[in-house]
Amino acid sequence: MKDNQVIVSLEGVTKFYRSNSHKSTGVKDINLKVGKGELLLLLGPSGSGKTTLLTLITGLLEPTSGKVYLYSKNISEIKAKDLQQLRAEKVGFIFQTFLLIDSLTAIQNIELVLRFAKLKKKYIRTRASDLLNQFGLEKLAFKSSASLSQGEKQRVAVARAIANDADLILADEPTASLETKQGMMVIELLHDYARKRNKCVIVASHDLRLKDYADRIIYLQDGEIIEAYPELNIDNID
């Protein structure tokens, strides 16, 4: 992988959690590079460190040791305000429970992230409408997101994640709350986004059905990478 293609890079990243003198491992000695046009699937059972890895990548969690690079910048050296703006402009999120803002309509949920990305007001409504059309949700645009079905909510969530034309999408168990057909539709959308738009998508899941859509799979257990597929040696990914 060429350096200018790399979006996320982790070097010897370890995260320990401490509570009441008890130390537990979040992730241990993770080395990883993820680049444009790639859908990386983080597989592993609950508590294996998938979510910890996602939060470390976004800078929401600081590693105990090691370095996390986002766009070649060490995120521990980025000011909190700049990191927040970087997330608003370059990163999209998809959550297991969708986490739409229930009191807002579908279109307002999308508009909100476009505001965070500081896009022009005029462009915000057009962009949000286009995305809803693209996902076949135009009739639901002004419906409260609380009244949408699970599948509709996740489609709005995907539309929200890509609204700012994010270079990096982080999806945490995006299919866990969906039926098989809806789940596959979501992963197809993310796969297309990575491939056709040359973006980087990292999906954390324990759903093995997603493996067919992944360009690369990393299996985590107890916070450690125990298997990387297809390449076991991540340095040979080029």
Added chain:
Amino acid sequence: MYSFVIIKSQPVRLSLTIGAVALCIIMMLFLLGIYKGVADGSVEYIKKNNADLWVLQKNCTNILRGTSLLSSWQGNLIMEDPGVESVSPVLFLLSSVKNGKNHSTIFLTGYNPENRYGGPPALVKGRNIKNGSEIVLDIAFALKSGFRINDSLTIQDETFKVVGFSKGTNAFVIQYAFTTIDKTRSLIGFPGLTTCYIVKLKDGVNRESVKRDLMKNISGSTVYTQEEFLSNNIHEMQSGFLPVLYAVASLGAVVLTVILSLILSISILEKKKDFAVMKTLGASAEFLSSLVVKQAVLIILAAGAAAIILYYPIVFGIHSLSPEVSTANTFLQVLFVMLVAICMGLLSSFIAIQRIRKIYALEVFYER
């Protein structure tokens, strides 16, 4: 957009909050209105008399909360000054009025009805007194005590016929009543006793010069110009009354702040997940704070509008029950109260915003 959505999502709570904040604003408006009403009412008598000089007993500065006892010889000496045109004696007496079985207190003002000075500033009904068996009552006192024109009342076993009602004679805690100075003196039992002399000067006479002469020649007295005397009385009224009103009005502002910060904090806690999601998605601290500030301002504006709409009917109701409570509100007062309410709203939102800091973006990843 979102701030409006948040507050309208709980309509009952929103209505109660607006109602509570509106009541705080009404209370502040009412207290300031009372202050203005009392301020005007207390000194209207002095203003309307428009004397050139006021002569009182030495060391007495005002008639609202001071004792001044002068004799008629001092009045005669004042009259001897070549610059003086007229001297009008006035005697103030705190008197108990008997109306059937009820007793109430008035500030009985004895003056010479043949003279223009010392009498009621303005009449709203009836006529002025002609002799010592007649009395003019303050309108608020008359309404409160149920007196009508031609009714009779008793002061120290003397019967008076009510012939008129005056305005500008309500000092909130006490109201003025007017009869002749001779009758007032006979009630207290000291002929020639006077509280103060209202002095009018001849045209073109130097007021300061006459003031100096009177101070020098009339022992045991002090002389004030109209402006000085008015200022003394306003100061006396303000120093005794204003701090209490300000303390209660401040309490209203504090209650407003507490209510609003509590409601905003609850709202933030209820929307904790939404705030965490927005933090994760890259919402700036300014954006999140602005949501709370906008909610506070929206509530204050709605409460302010409700307060202004409700204020006058409420005041009308209070006046009907207690006519002596006189209020006077100016546009500037309303503006001032609204500004205070907005400032308190901003303070409330600042307090509530501290809650947002304790919401971590990370929480959303563990939301299952």
